[in-house]
Amino acid sequence: MERVVVTGIGVCCSIGQTKDEFKDSVYNGRLGLKPIDAKRFPTDSSCYANKQACVLDQELYDQVEASDETVLTYLGHRVIAEALNDAGLVPQTVNPHRAGLFVATTIGGSYAFMDFTRKRIREGIEGDDYELLFKASTPNITGSLMRRLGWRGPSSTISTACAAGTNSIGRGFDFVSSDRVDVAIAGGIDIFTELSFAGFNSLQSLSKSICQPFDKHRDGLTLGDASAFVVLESLTHAQERGARIYCELKGYSANNEAHHPTAPTPDGSTAFLTMQQALRHGGMTADDVDYINAHGTATGVNDSMELNGIGRLMADRPVYISSTKSMIGHTLGAAGSIEFITTALGIYHSFVPPSCNVGATMVADDGPIHLVRDRAIDQPIRAALSNSFGFGGCMASIALQRFDN
Numbered sequence: 001m002e003r004v005v006v007t008g009i010g011v012c013c014s015i016g017q018t019k020d021e022f023k024d025s026v027y028n029g030r031l032g033l034k035p036i037d038a039k040r041f042p043t044d045s046s047c048y049a050n051k052q053a054c055v056l057d058q059e060l061y062d063q064v065e066a067s068d069e070t071v072l073t074y075l076g077h078r079v080i081a082e083a084l085n086d087a088g089l090v091p092q093t094v095n096p097h098r099a100g101l102f103v104a105t106t107i108g109g110s111y112a113f114m115d116f117t118r119k120r121i122r123e124g125i126e127g128d129d130y131e132l133l134f135k136a137s138t139p140n141i142t143g144s145l146m147r148r149l150g151w152r153g154p155s156s157t158i159s160t161a162c163a164a165g166t167n168s169i170g171r172g173f174d175f176v177s178s179d180r181v182d183v184a185i186a187g188g189i190d191i192f193t194e195l196s197f198a199g200f201n202s203l204q205s206l207s208k209s210i211c212q213p214f215d216k217h218r219d220g221l222t223l224g225d226a227s228a229f230v231v232l233e234s235l236t237h238a239q240e241r242g243a244r245i246y247c248e249l250k251g252y253s254a255n256n257e258a259h260h261p262t263a264p265t266p267d268g269s270t271a272f273l274t275m276q277q278a279l280r281h282g283g284m285t286a287d288d289v290d291y292i293n294a295h296g297t298a299t300g301v302n303d304s305m306e307l308n309g310i311g312r313l314m315a316d317r318p319v320y321i322s323s324t325k326s327m328i329g330h331t332l333g334a335a336g337s338i339e340f341i342t343t344a345l346g347i348y349h350s351f352v353p354p355s356c357n358v359g360a361t362m363v364a365d366d367g368p369i370h371l372v373r374d375r376a377i378d379q380p381i382r383a384a385l386s387n388s389f390g391f392g393g394c395m396a397s398i399a400l401q402r403f404d405n
Contacts, residue, residue, distance in 0.1 A: 001177050002177050005247070007238050008087025008230060009083055010078075011226070015032040028376075029354045034052060039061070041114075050207060054222055071112060072141050079189075083231050088244070098181045102186040103141060103157050104333040106164055107333065110193050141189070162394065163395060166397070186230055187229030188335070197223060200223065207222055208220070211330075211357060213325060213357075214355060218303060226328060229337065245403045248401055255270055255395045264301060266301060267308055268305045268311075271387070277397075278399045287317060288401070290383060291353075291385075292310060295325075297325060298323070307363070314368060320370050321369055321372070326355045339387075340386045351377065351378050354374055355372060355373055383402070385400075
């Protein structure tokens with residue numbers, strides 16, 4: 001088994017359009033919530049619980065309009081380029097048959113399709129755009145990114161609901177650790193649409209105000225946009241070229257609850273099992289864990305379920321937890337990857353990321369589970385878990401630790 005390390009990071013979301021901007025915003029607990037621009041889709045219907053989300057700046061969408069790409073491939077190319085540059089890696093210097101790409105998305109190309117449909121109605125466009133149908137198809141998103149890289153190794157488009165981003169990194173981890181590739185780029189992209197916004201609204205899952213994970217008065221999630229990718233390498237490959245190492249991946253687990261389309265098992269038993277399996281896969285125990293980046297959606301059932309699972313895993317051991325979604329919203333297929341990045345940055349820079357917007361915490365102040373609030377805590381993290389527990393029963397967890405040569 002090859003040891004697997006993170007050597008490059010790329011991010012674009014509502015609180016940072018680069019890795020460094022994102023890291024600074026997370027550390028300081030900045031929020032990305034803003035009104036949804038009418039150019040994106042109308043929110044004047046009285047049926048919507050909220051008219052805000054953690055959206056990217058409209059100027060970025062204007063850049064996409066001026067390009068020949070869909071918004072997903074544009075953001076994918078941009079963020080993958082940042083991750084490669086951060087890793088000091090030129091794609092052409094890698095054996096193309098030993099390099100892979102694993103892309104998570106839940107919404108896929110539906111943003112481009114809905115945008116075209118709105119323009120067709122508004123501007124009276126006739127006929128179909130067959131080129132768009134091809135470019136925005138979910139398989140071609142990964143294909144387009146792979147062609148830009150010029151790699152010919154394994155690739156996958158992963159769509160396991162809200163766990164997709166974690167599963168994409170887990171799949172990259174599997175390929176590198178089993179010595180089938182030397183380098184893998186893994187992560188997720190999703191731009192929420194009017195369809196997904198209306199869907200979560202109809203489930204009564206959207207907050208009427210702000211996202212408050214692990215608050216007693218939480219009333220739902222906010223949606224967000226994001227593209228987030230990491231460069232994974234075998235330790236051998238990384239050290240041969242003198243790469244900087246953010247952290248080491250140790251273990252990964254994925255399960256399905258087979259319980260309900262949109263609700264988790266309330267007792268958190270599958271969440272517990274998934275975290276436990278990720279630790280065992282990495283030869284670790286709960287004693288090693290200092291921090292857990294929670295799925296933390298701020299919905300009624302999810303947060304209580306996850307706390308049940310974490311409490312069972314950690315027993316009386318102290319642990320810090322937080323939810324990145326409090327700052328950037330639920331970024332769907334990108335959620336697991338951007339939350340993994342949050343955890344990796346915390347490990348590398350020795351800070352524990354915060355949760356924001358918490359008033360009346362569900363977590364006892366004097367208990368073993370400590371919810372980090374509003375601003376990061378400067379403290380080293382030896383090892384951590386990053387969780388994703390999504391619709392359809394999809395559950396995944398990754399164990400990371402500080403790199404020790």
